[in-house]
Amino acid sequence: MKKIVLILTLIFSSVANAELYWQSIPAVCGTSDDVQNYVNVKELKPVHISLGRESGNPNGEPVYMITYYENEDQTLVTVDIPSAEETCILYHTFNKTEVIN
Numbered sequence: 001m002k003k004i005v006l007i008l009t010l011i012f013s014s015v016a017n018a019e020l021y022w023q024s025i026p027a028v029c030g031t032s033d034d035v036q037n038y039v040n041v042k043e044l045k046p047v048h049i050s051l052g053r054e055s056g057n058p059n060g061e062p063v064y065m066i067t068y069y070e071n072e073d074q075t076l077v078t079v080d081i082p083s084a085e086e087t088c089i090l091y092h093t094f095n096k097t098e099v100i101n
Contacts, residue, residue, distance in 0.1 A: 044069035
């Protein structure tokens, strides 16, 4: 988890003139297999995968991968860092509601 915080700190520290700050979040981490087993038990399916890139630059080197899972009522987001041996669940939410614009 410390690696994730460090990398995200480096990425967001380059945002010019932004008034962003860190907040404690309820992330949980485990082996990639354990997290995948949890996702499978909850019957969540991946719907989006995206890359976080160095310095928040769309042309920067990939530094982490976000996977967004969902089912009829729930969402769950994981983060993977290439050099880490763990996967972290950033959040698992319930009562998903579609917003129609």
